[in-house]
Amino acid sequence: MAKQTTFKTGLAEGFSKKLNRAVNVQLEAKASEIAQDAVMLSPVYSGAYVRSFSFKANNTSSRGRGQTAVSDKDNKSSSPDSEKQQGLSNLDGDISSIFSDPNIKIKTLTLRNDSPHAKLVEDGPIKTAPNGVKVFAQIRNKHG
Numbered sequence: 818m819a820k821q822t823t824f825k826t827g828l829a830e831g832f833s834k835k836l837n838r839a840v841n842v843q844l845e846a847k848a849s850e851i852a853q854d855a856v857m858l859s860p861v862y863s864g865a866y867v868r869s870f871s872f873k874a875n876n877t878s879s880r881g882r883g884q885t886a887v888s889d890k891d892n893k894s895s896s897p898d899s900e901k902q903q904g905l906s907n908l909d910g911d912i913s914s915i916f917s918d919p920n921i922k923i924k925t926l927t928l929r930n931d932s933p934h935a936k937l938v939e940d941g942p943i944k945t946a947p948n949g950v951k952v953f954a955q956i957r958n959k960h961g
Contacts, residue, residue, distance in 0.1 A: 841919065845912060855904075855928060860950055862894065864897070867904035870928065872929075875925055
């Protein structure tokens, strides 16, 4: 005689949630790696550029955290390492906020830099890199 058991649709839903959580754990780790690389690759003059990175999930059009500082001889940072630490702290906060809901479904994860001179840092010319630093290109090459 045949035997059978039937699983309710909740089984698939529960399995899907577990998979989503596992994916989110990996996405959060990848976002942290990207954040560290963005900060490490960034030049620091005033600190405005490195502090202006932000992460957004599922939204590529909203503005991030811009800085009003303009790099000139009067506002050179006396502590580039602390500027980088602040930039990383900002990104870590964004990442924590994004992944605070373990059931969030991430469609896109966007790294932005809204400093007033982001284009100059990226594409040049700046004193230390006439052709630009290409932070975003380097991150895309490494992380896809």
